[in-house]
Amino acid sequence: DAMVIQNPRYQVTQFGKPVTLSCSQTLNHNVMYWYQQKSSQAPKLLFHYYDKDFNNEADTPDNFQSRRPNTSFCFLDIRSPGLGDAAMYLCATSKGQGKETQYFGPGTRLLVL
Amino acid sequence: EDQVTQSPEALRLQEGESSSLNCSYTVSGLRGLFWYRQDPGKGPEFLFTLYSAGEEKEKERLKATLTKKESFLHITAPKPEDSATYLCAALTSGTYKYIFGTGTRLKVLA
Numbered sequence: 241d242a243m244v245i246q247n248p249r250y251q252v253t254q255f256g257k258p259v260t261l262s263c264s265q266t267l268n269h270n271v272m273y274w275y276q277q278k279s280s281q282a283p284k285l286l287f288h289y290y291d292k293d294f295n296n297e298a299d300t301p302d303n304f305q306s307r308r309p310n311t312s313f314c315f316l317d318i319r320s321p322g323l324g325d326a327a328m329y330l331c332a333t334s335k336g337q338g339k340e341t342q343y344f345g346p347g348t349r350l351l352v353l
Numbered sequence: 354e355d356q357v358t359q360s361p362e363a364l365r366l367q368e369g370e371s372s373s374l375n376c377s378y379t380v381s382g383l384r385g386l387f388w389y390r391q392d393p394g395k396g397p398e399f400l401f402t403l404y405s406a407g408e409e410k411e412k413e414r415l416k417a418t419l420t421k422k423e424s425f426l427h428i429t430a431p432k433p434e435d436s437a438t439y440l441c442a443a444l445t446s447g448t449y450k451y452i453f454g455t456g457t458r459l460k461v462l463a
Contacts, residue, residue, distance in 0.1 A: 246396075282357075282440070282453035283397070330396050337449045339385045339404060342442075344396035 243267070244345035246331050252351045253321050261316040261348045263331030271337060272314040274306060275330040277347075283330055289314060290337060318350075326352045355380040357443050359454035366431055366461050374426040374439055374457045382446025386424050388417050389440040391456065397440055400426075431461045 244265045253259040263272065271290050275283035287296045289308045303325070305317040318325055328347045334340035358377045366372055378386065385404050389397035401410040403419040410417045414435065416427040426439055438456040445452060 244396075280455065280458075282455045285450065328394075332396075339402075339444065341385075341387060341399055341402050342451060343399060344389070347394070347396040349394065 244331055244333055244343055246345040246348050248348060249346060250349050252353060254353050255322065256320045259318050259321055259350070261329050263314045263345055264312050265333045267333055267343065268311065269333035269335050271334045272308060273332040273342065274316050275332065277328045277330055321352045323352050326350055355445050355452045357441060357452045357454040359441060359457050361457060363458040368432055368461055368463050369430045371429045376424040376441035376454055377422060378443040380443045380445045380452060383443055384446050385444040386419055387442045387444070388426055391438045391440055433461045433463050435459065436461045
């Protein structure tokens with residue numbers, strides 16, 4: 241089945257220790273998104289790639305970076321995680337940006353000690 | 354400012370007790386309205402997309418409707434397995450962004 245896959249499902253890191261979350265998709269979609277979701281809150285868009293074009297949200301901290309080496313994979317790098325970065329990180333894809341449905345992965349729960 | 358508001362925040366129903374969840378939106382042009390189901394600790398699961406006022410979509414016990422200002426998710430004769438958080442999102446014409454609501458946490462009691 242075509243899908244969006246995120247690894248790992250749970251990630252524990254130490255305060256200030258860089259961490260990378262990964263996302264892969266078999267849908268062959270052009271757009272990949274990273275969202276941060278905290279408990280009982282709406283998903284918050286961090287950035288997205290349309291093909292190789294990177295689009296950063298204005299309020300995304302510099303601490304968050306992303307890479308998309310090819311169509312299938314996208315990575316979220318948190319350079320120096322703080323306690324406030326503990327959250328669920330969701331990867332999503334869409335075919336384009338017209339009227340497209342977003343499809344989400346299972347998420348990675350990040351815990352910062 | 355683009356905004357999506359969902360109500361109620363939480364809803365408890367007895368099994369078989371039908372109800373509706375509301376998603377009100379104020380956006381600069383609507384390209385699509387999306388409903389998702391999210392179980393605890395998991396990513397949102399796609400349910401429906403609605404594109405124009407008057408449109409309706411149905412799947413099992415769920416029915417989504419759309420007007421020019423809001424969308425409803427009707428749940429008919431719910432079962433305990435329908436317990437989840439239901440999220441709606443509006444895709445805006447101006448910025449091509451998906452604006453999410455904070456969700457309705459539904460609990461269906463057996």
